[in-house]
Amino acid sequence: MKIIVCLKQVPKNDSILRINDQGNWIQDRDLTYEINESDAYGLEAALQLKEKQGGEVIALSLGPARVQSVIKEALARGADRGIHLEDPAFDKLDAYGIAAVISAAAKAEGFDLLLTGLQSDDYGFAQTGVIAAELLGLPHATIVMDVQPGDGSLRVKRELENGYFQWVSMPAPAVLTIQSGINTLRYATLKGIMGAKKKEIKKLDVTALGIDKAALAPRMEFLRVYVPQKSKQTQFIEGSPAEIAASLMEKLRNEARVF
Amino acid sequence: MERDSLEVDVLFVGAGPASLAGAMRLRQLINKHNEEAEANGGKKLDEITIAVIEKGREVGSHMISGAVMDIRPLEELLPDFRERGAPLESEVTVEDVSYLTRRFKIRSPIIPPPLDNHGKYVVSLNKLIRWLGPIVEESDVMLIPEFPGAEMLYDGDRVIGVRTGDKGVGKDGEEKDNFAPGADIFAKVTVLGEGSRGSLTKKHVERLKLDEGRNPQVYAAGVKEIWELPKGRVTPGFVMHTLGYPLPNDTFGGGFVYGMQNDLLDIGLVVGLDYQDPFTDPHRLFQQFKQHPAIAKMLEGGKMLYYGAKTIPEGGLFSQPKYYGDGFLIIGDSASFLNSQKLKGIHMAMKSGMLAAEAILEALVADRYDNETLRKFETLVRESFVHKELYEVRNFHQAFRHGRRWGLIESGLQYLTGGFGLLGDLETEAGHEKMKKLHVFNRMPKRSGEVPEPEPVKYDNQITFDKVTDVYRSGTEHDEDQPSHLKILDFNICINRCTQEYGNPCQYFCPAAVYEVEESGGGRKPKINFSNCVHCKTCDISDPYQIIDWVTPEGGGGPNYINL
Ligand SMILES: Cc1cc2nc3c(=O)[nH]c(=O)nc-3n(C[C@H](O)[C@H](O)[C@H](O)COP(=O)(O)OP(=O)(O)OC[C@H]3O[C@@H](n4cnc5c(N)ncnc54)[C@H](O)[C@@H]3O)c2cc1C
Ligand code: SF4
Numbered sequence: 001m002k003i004i005v006c007l008k009q010v011p012k013n014d015s016i017l018r019i020n021d022q023g024n025w026i027q028d029r030d031l032t033y034e035i036n037e038s039d040a041y042g043l044e045a046a047l048q049l050k051e052k053q054g055g056e057v058i059a060l061s062l063g064p065a066r067v068q069s070v071i072k073e074a075l076a077r078g079a080d081r082g083i084h085l086e087d088p089a090f091d092k093l094d095a096y097g098i099a100a101v102i103s104a105a106a107k108a109e110g111f112d113l114l115l116t117g118l119q120s121d122d123y124g125f126a127q128t129g130v131i132a133a134e135l136l137g138l139p140h141a142t143i144v145m146d147v148q149p150g151d152g153s154l155r156v157k158r159e160l161e162n163g164y165f166q167w168v169s170m171p172a173p174a175v176l177t178i179q180s181g182i183n184t185l186r187y188a189t190l191k192g193i194m195g196a197k198k199k200e201i202k203k204l205d206v207t208a209l210g211i212d213k214a215a216l217a218p219r220m221e222f223l224r225v226y227v228p229q230k231s232k233q234t235q236f237i238e239g240s241p242a243e244i245a246a247s248l249m250e251k252l253r254n255e256a257r258v259f
Numbered sequence: 260m261e262r263d264s265l266e267v268d269v270l271f272v273g274a275g276p277a278s279l280a281g282a283m284r285l286r287q288l289i290n291k292h293n294e295e296a297e298a299n300g301g302k303k304l305d306e307i308t309i310a311v312i313e314k315g316r317e318v319g320s321h322m323i324s325g326a327v328m329d330i331r332p333l334e335e336l337l338p339d340f341r342e343r344g345a346p347l348e349s350e351v352t353v354e355d356v357s358y359l360t361r362r363f364k365i366r367s368p369i370i371p372p373p374l375d376n377h378g379k380y381v382v383s384l385n386k387l388i389r390w391l392g393p394i395v396e397e398s399d400v401m402l403i404p405e406f407p408g409a410e411m412l413y414d415g416d417r418v419i420g421v422r423t424g425d426k427g428v429g430k431d432g433e434e435k436d437n438f439a440p441g442a443d444i445f446a447k448v449t450v451l452g453e454g455s456r457g458s459l460t461k462k463h464v465e466r467l468k469l470d471e472g473r474n475p476q477v478y479a480a481g482v483k484e485i486w487e488l489p490k491g492r493v494t495p496g497f498v499m500h501t502l503g504y505p506l507p508n509d510t511f512g513g514g515f516v517y518g519m520q521n522d523l524l525d526i527g528l529v530v531g532l533d534y535q536d537p538f539t540d541p542h543r544l545f546q547q548f549k550q551h552p553a554i555a556k557m558l559e560g561g562k563m564l565y566y567g568a569k570t571i572p573e574g575g576l577f578s579q580p581k582y583y584g585d586g587f588l589i590i591g592d593s594a595s596f597l598n599s600q601k602l603k604g605i606h607m608a609m610k611s612g613m614l615a616a617e618a619i620l621e622a623l624v625a626d627r628y629d630n631e632t633l634r635k636f637e638t639l640v641r642e643s644f645v646h647k648e649l650y651e652v653r654n655f656h657q658a659f660r661h662g663r664r665w666g667l668i669e670s671g672l673q674y675l676t677g678g679f680g681l682l683g684d685l686e687t688e689a690g691h692e693k694m695k696k697l698h699v700f701n702r703m704p705k706r707s708g709e710v711p712e713p714e715p716v717k718y719d720n721q722i723t724f725d726k727v728t729d730v731y732r733s734g735t736e737h738d739e740d741q742p743s744h745l746k747i748l749d750f751n752i753c754i755n756r757c758t759q760e761y762g763n764p765c766q767y768f769c770p771a772a773v774y775e776v777e778e779s780g781g782g783r784k785p786k787i788n789f790s791n792c793v794h795c796k797t798c799d800i801s802d803p804y805q806i807i808d809w810v811t812p813e814g815g816g817g818p819n820y821i822n823l
Pocket of ligand 1: 272273274275276277278312313314315319321322323324325326327328329384406407408409452453454455457458459480481482483527568569570571590591592593597602603604605606608811
């Protein structure tokens with residue numbers, strides 16, 4: 001089975017965030033990064049499938065040079081090779097643009113399964129995998145917790161609300177977006193780290209992928225990012241219990257207008 | 260799962276300035292040797308592998324310092340450091356040395372020569388190491404973060420390598436699904452560059468009695484924050500050092516404030532860990548320092564971004580262990596290569612690493628790695644500025660043991676007499692032996708059974724923060740499902756003796772709120788929030804009974820320091 005896993009590099013979970021001077025995103029100075037949480041579970045799911053079924057796991061990441069560390073981490077954990085999608089034109093993509101680039105690369109590579117995380121920890125659109133499936137004309141399933149490959153088909157377990165699950169069958173190849181916490185992440189071993197140095201990371205840009213830059217123009221734009229304003233207020237009412245009660249009633253009626 | 264093993268030629272433990280400079284220098288020297296051998300028909304060295312293991316998640320994530328840096332070793336190692344974009348904040352531009360009383364700041368009209376930082380640079384060691392790491396890696400050195408050295412490997416007493424920590428062990432010691440045993444890394448020479456109070460170094464020094472006949476090491480704890488101030492307020496290269504408030508007269512230390520780029524201000528307090536009062540709390544003293552009118556004014560309108568804490572070995576020359584032997588060398592803070600008077604260790608660490616590299620090259624050429632061959636390191640140190648600096652300030656910290664006033668006079672005399680002072684060469688006591696019991700401070704509880712406690716403090720969340728808030732700003736994380744890496748050898752002592760004798764000082768000296776004592780069901784029970792631990796090593800040093808053993812947690816755990 002040939003599995004491509006999409007890995008996004010995101011600012012580390014509890015980073016101290018500061019808003020940039022333009023006020024439309026966070027400052028990237030002084031950030032440290034990690035693999036997007038649900039993507040890491042996607043990688044583990046892929047490695048476990050490979051252990052059972054044989055085949056190949058390809059770690060794919062889109063972004064500037066720094067995202068190579070994510071690919072290297074995946075190689076150290078057991079992925080067979082990497083694909084790094086890097087081009088100045090990929091700098092400010094929206095979910096559609098990212099999905100367009102990823103699907104072009106995946107199509108050129110060929111695969112049985114394309115895995116993404118459920119959503120990214122920074123933008124949280126939960127769109128990339130779904131749009132990629134659309135662009136590739138393939139079936140997809142979201143919030144996937146378990147994958148059971150059959151002959152040319154798949155059975156996958158999806159998470160629904162309130163503790164309900166759903167099993168879905170679909171033809172392969174397909175695109176799945178993976179839920180966090182569905183397996184136990186493995187550690188990179190020292191041998192794995194040494195071995196990773198010898199594994200190939202293919203770099204692809206707009207030209208190599210044959211993408212029309214104009215098609216990547218963002219359809220969506222961030223206008224403003226801000227810290228939520230505190231609207232909660234606390235007042236202390238003083239006096240005798242009777243006075244407090246009267247004052248509280250007055251405030252509830254006239255200021256808070258709850259009656 | 261089988262234990263991995265790996266053979267390298269030279270293994271550095273800890274990716275601090277000492278190891279990184281050492282590993283890179285060694286690669287440079289090997290390349291030079293081979294070029295010369297090629298030209299002269301001499302014997303080339305075969306492929307030599309150099310590896311550096313680091314406990315942090317990334318190279319740099321555990322880096323914290325002041326710092327004002329003497330950049331000579333950086334120039335020597337990487338003459339084109341500027342072109343490569345070394346992130347120096349600024350050359351020192353403005354200097355201020357002041358004495359603080361509770362309410363006033365008295366600026367010294369002259370900069371006392373030992374504190375003169377002319378020509379030095381304000382740097383963030385964290386940024387510097389995050390920048391240097393990839394350069395070292397490019398020079399063909401393997402950097403392996405998330406692999407703490409957990410145990411030394413010996414053949415008899417000869418060091419043959421290091422075993423890294425297990426991963427995937429649950430909190431009761433059980434193996435989890437993803438259990439991965441530590442790897443054995445074998446090396447011809449193992450170089451310990453673990454920084455202050457290295458956990459391998461401690462046990463190794465004990466085993467081989469490398470500190471026999473030396474003074475015990477004395478330490479200080481540094482607690483610091485990085486603040487972002489309104490645009491334009493911070494002068495990069497501004498350097499201020501303070502003495503006096505809030506430290507009691509019998510406590511060594513002082514404050515520092517350094518101006519960085521991008522409106523960041525670096526502010527911290529260093530507190531000698533050879534204090535007497537068991538309620539001494541470096542984090543709390545740091546909060547008081549920030550409340551001093553002169554300091555609070557600087558911070559007005561600013562926002563605290565990052566926090567961190569770490570110990571500093573202050574014992575100097577006479578506290579150095581024997582730092583070479585069969586199969587091993589010890590460099591940087593781990594071997595007390597630090598100028599305690601100037602509170603500068605980065606250049607000493609780097610240079611000691613680079614000198615170690617020279618000694619290792621000779622060993623590789625001779626293909627001999629025994630005590631006699633590696634002694635060369637000591638010879639090289641003695642011929643270098645490292646020894647000269649250590650020698651000049653050899654009695655500095657010791658001069659403070661009779662209190663600050665006396666210390667200032669004695670250290671002044673030392674400066675004039677080339678380090679000798681009035682008292683001659685001085686001895687030290689280990690810090691934990693100086694801690695006095697509660698009754699000495701009249702702090703015994705009024706009624707028996709009551710537990711003595713210091714006065715509570717209020718934090719305003721503007722200028723002062725409690726430990727938990729601060730720890731959040733250090734980015735510290737440990738997988739909670741692992742055994743605590745703070746090994747308490749005997750819990751009975753905590754409850755039965757320490758409570759009454761010292762009032763459980765671990766609650767106060769730990770800058771990360773790791774230690775708590777819980778009242779439960781009428782009894783007291785220590786609680787260890789190990790996931791808060793910022794790896795400063797204070798507890799390992801200051802516990803009066805020496806029953807806390809700091810060992811490495813699962814690789815990747817610990818702070819994620821930025822800009823510190
Ligand atoms: C608050 C403060 C202010 C300071 N101010 C200055 C200053 O102004 N100027 C100056 O020059 N110096 C200053 N210093 C001192 C300076 O930071 C140190 O001397 C220097 O960092 C020592 O370098 P090192 O490489 O020996 O150790 P470290 O920098 O401590 O590096 C050791 C590395 O080893 C890793 N490690 C430790 N144990 C293990 C293990 N078992 N396995 C794997 N990895 C391990 C650690 O995570 C760390 O990354 C200051 C220090 C502090 C704490
Ligand atoms: S537990 Fe020990 S090493 Fe960890 S932060 Fe507290 S004092 Fe420092």
